[in-house]
Amino acid sequence: xxxxxxxxxxxxxxxxxxxxxxxxxxxxxxxxxxxxxxxxxxxxxxxxxxxxxxxxxxxxxxxxxxxxxxxxxxxxxxxxxxxxxxxxxxxxxxxxxxxxxxxxxxxxxxxxxxxxxxxxxxxxxxxxxxxxxxxxxxxxxxxxxxxxxx
Numbered sequence: 007x008x009x010x011x012x013x014x015x016x017x018x019x020x021x022x023x024x025x026x027x028x029x030x031x032x033x034x035x036x037x038x039x040x041x042x043x044x045x046x047x048x049x050x051x052x053x054x055x056x057x058x059x060x061x062x063x064x065x066x067x068x069x070x071x072x073x074x075x076x077x078x079x080x081x082x083x084x085x086x087x088x089x090x091x092x093x094x095x096x097x098x099x100x101x102x103x104x105x106x107x108x109x110x111x112x113x114x115x116x117x118x119x120x121x122x123x124x125x126x127x128x129x130x131x132x133x134x135x136x137x138x139x140x141x142x143x144x145x146x147x148x149x150x151x152x153x154x155x156x
Contacts, residue, residue, distance in 0.1 A: 024103070025102050026055065026062060027100055028051075028059070028100075029099075030054070031097070032096075033093070041093060043090060048127045055100075056113065056115075059101045063150070063153060063154075065150055075137060075144075078134070078136070079141075080133060081110065085128070086129070088128070100116045106151070109135045113130070115130075116128045
């Protein structure tokens with residue numbers, strides 16, 4: 007089966023909305039005794055997609071801690087599960103910026119099976135920018151805020 011790299015495409019140029027796409031292959035270790043992906047693993051796939059989304063924009067989270075003293079943490083998440091994934095499925099996690107605040111980012115994320123495009127899991131995730139030492143909300147790095155808001 008063909009492997010695909012992460013991609014980013016503009017979906018609404020007027021609002022600068024882009025869809026970041028991140029491929030995931032299901033391994034045996036991802037499945038439960040019923041042979042389907044364990045529900046909590048979908049959160050891991052979404053986390054990886056968010057990390058790769060930031061990386062594609064030129065922002066490494068370890069550098070943000072070192073240079074800006076800022077970390078990102080999940081503030082809230084809501085998921086709807088629609089259909090199961092199974093061993094060896096190839097999935098695609100999409101990430102779309104929905105709302106930008108000085109200290110928060112709201113995203114929608116979907117996970118679909120490649121091939122039939124079946125929606126497996128969809129969610130809304132709110133990320134908070136925190137001071138790396140105090141864990142109190144702070145403004146995200148200005149360069150990231152400007153890039154996301156442009």
